[in-house]
Structure formats: C-alpha cells, structure tokens
Amino acid sequence: MKLKNYIGGQWVEPENGAYEPVIDPATGEILAEVPKSSVKDADRAIAAARSAYDSWRKVPAPKRGEILFKVGQILKERKHELAQQMTREMGKVYTEAAGDVQEGIDMAFYMAGEGRRSFGYTTPSELPDKFAMATRDSIGVAGIITPWNFPMAIPTWKIFPALVCGNTVVFKPASEVPLSAQALVNILIEAGVPAGVVNLVHGDGPVVGEALLADPRVDLISFTGSNQTGRHVAKVAGEALKRVSLELGGKNAIIVMDDANLDLAVEGILWSAFGTTGQRCTACSRLIVHEKIYDELRDRLADRMSKLRLGHGLEKSTDVGPLITQKALEKVHGYVEIGQQEGAKLVLGGGRAENGDLSRGYFYQPTLFTEVTPEMRIASEEIFGPVLSMIRVKSLEEAIAINNRVTYGLSSSIFSQDVNRVFQAIRDLATGIVYINAGTTGAEIHLPFGGTRGTGNGHREAGTAALDFFSEWKAVYVDFSGKLQRAQIDA
C-alpha cells in the first residue's frame, strides 16, 4: 500500500514519486510505503493552509469545537483498530497503544469544550465611559512536527488546540508512523474539517520539516522530538521570529525514600521505566534510592524485571515491545557499553534479545545498572530505551539535588509516606511535572504538560496552557464617552 499526502483537500502522490518502506519493528515486515516528499509538496501544503486560514478563523469557535467533538466520537469508535495499527507500526504493546489513542479522544472532547470557553477577560478601564477586554485571537498557519513514540497522542495534542483556536495546519509526522497520521487525518476529514484546514505531508524531517521552519507563510511551529533537532528548530524558526514550542524529552527520576511502600514503588518503577520500552519522554531512567532500602529494592526490581516478557505488542502475554529502529537499538546498546566503561555495575540485561522470533525485531533486554553515580553519562543523557540506573543517596536533600542536576526537567517522582518530605519535594523538584507515590509517566490531558531547562523553551502543552500557545492575546478598548480620552494623560 502506497500512502499519500493530503493537500488542499486532496489525497495526492508526492511530486517526486519517491517512497520508503514502513516497517513493523517487532517483525521487520513491511507494512506500507510512505512518501519521501520534496520541498515542493511542503510548499503546496503551506499555500493550501494559508488560503484556508481566512475562512477557518471566522468559523465560530463553538462550531470548530463541534467538529472536534465528532472527531472524538470517531476516534472512540475506532480505538481498537487504531491501537492495533499503532502497535504494528511502532511496537508499543496494545494496551499502551489504546492509551495513546485514548489521549487523543480525551483531547478531542476537551478541546471541543474549549470551543465554547476559550475565555478571555474583561477588566475596568482607568478612564470613564470606556470598556476594556482581552480576547483570544487565532494566529495563522501552524507547522506541526511530531515524533514516533506517541503517534496519536502527540499529533492530537497539537492539532486539536491549533484548530479550535482558528489556525490551519501543516502536519509533518515522523516517518516511522505514517499510518497513524493518515488515520487521524481521515478522521478529521470525516468529521467535517474543510479542505485546506489540515494538510499532511510525509517525508524526511530535514526536507519537509525544515521547509516549514523558515517559510514566512507559517506563523508558528509546535515540535516534539530530540534535543538536537529541537535546538535547530528553535534557531531557524526563531530567526524568522516565529512562535515556537519545543518538547524535547527528559532524564526523569524516581526517588524512593526509606519509608516508601516498596510494593507500590516497584510497580511504579516497572511501568515508568519499561512501558513503551523506555521510549517515552517521561520514562524513568534514573532511580534515586535511599541507602537504607537500596539493596532490597534492587533485588526486588531485578526479580520482577527478569520476569518481564518481551514480544510482539499484539500478543496478550507481552509486557515489553521492541525498540523503534536498528539505530535506536545501537544507541541504547552504546549507552550500556558506556555505563560499563564508566564503572556502573550491570545487574541484569545489557544486550539485544534474540531468542526465537525476537531476532526478527529490535528487542533489547530490560537492563539494570547499580552503583551509578550522578555524573556518569548513563545518569545524565537521554537513552530512550529500557535501561534503568540506580543511584544511592543518604538524604532527601541529596536526592533532590541529584534529580535537579541534569540538563532536562520534564518529570520527577517520589515514593514516600511522610507528608513533610513530600511537600518539601513538591517545592524543590525542578521539573514541569511531579508525581507523588506514582511513577514518572501518566500525564492527564487537562493539566499543563512540559518541562524546565533543556526539556523545552518554557511553553506547555495540554490544558488551557495549549490555548496560550495556539492563540494570540488581543487587547480591545471601547470608548463610549464621545470624546478623545487620553490614557495616562487625562485621568
């Protein structure tokens, strides 16, 4: 099956006729062929989004919201098939893929509601017979560039608020997950999004994504992906004075104190560290553990990790799926070698999983390092795989300082039953998201999502924070005095 781009209301082949295969990372099977589009396709999509903008911004926001409500209903009806397709496309186990679709459903209904809210505010004027208000305005064409690890959730978190705010969209999904992108766009069309309002262009980031960054017809860029690409996006789009939102991952830690409920902590750690094979931006890859319980936690974890079952995500028995690509597998293994060279102790895993059918896919053994020190590279750089590093601490203060020393600041967590320690941690953990007695993953769509420092550039996704990114404030003054009143001068 050859996929197409969707430009100006038409499914079209790429102008250059170039394609590449889409591969099931668990089996190596070719699922489809995705266009390797050129700058010309991106150019046409931007033009289509530009020309649709003026009428879309004038569609009443409640009507835009109604379309999103319909999108949510269709997503709900197709949740099962979308999740199955996602598992084949990028490997995460079925239940997690269904959760990924559920995030899209939740976001659709939430943003549908924003069609009837999108609150601005009124405030008294300093002058008599004058009215003042601040309203939300649309911005223009949104360039949406997304990664492969949440094929439905991340695009919906960006596209739905962009649309409800009255912007039009050029969507460049990651090359690994074009089937999910196509399914989402089909649903948007079915729900009534007019031609040109959403355009989909498949292709390489450095070609199609790049074309969006500097083009003056694109007003804003919302990007999720690697730190390296994010910096480039910020530079090029920033130079063009575009509004840019970056979500660039993390080096998230779980702190386990000596008074923690260890049964609960083990569950939270397994889910956060090995869910989606460690390929979540909020995945836990550092475990900061009080010295009094360090050995016990290590033994309990190693025991549970050794029982995790690797396999195709559509098999009911599978706990952990494959990594996304051969390149990702090599990157993860490279970090395992670095960890060993740095002197960390490899307790479990540390190699490709190749038994039987696993040899067909990019499977990696769940891996545990102990005796890790905070300055090691495995404790400070994003690995994006099933590798967990245990760091020993003597106090909460030391744990918090270690949590905060990395360049990322997305998510953190603490397991403790001591309310004083918990509130101290809430105050001092320098991340955008903090969990108490839960792992580092599990964001809900109506709260702000994003992080501090190297995780991004200060914007937040989801919740009303998303509206702040996808809309522009407009201050309106209505003078009904019938005479010229000069602010600051006539008062």
Ligand code: NDP
């Ligand atoms: P990238 O940052 O390369 O890709 C993210 C998106 O950006 C993709 O759609 C990609 O396109 C696109 N892109 C790439 N280059 C450009 C460019 N010059 N201009 C505009 N868009 C561009 O991440 P990878 O997928 O290569 O993953 C590498 C690492 O990034 C991971 O190992 C992980 O550490 C991190 N990562 C973090 C994520 C997070 O959730 N924060 C998500 C994914 C990755 P395409 O890939 O199709 O060429």
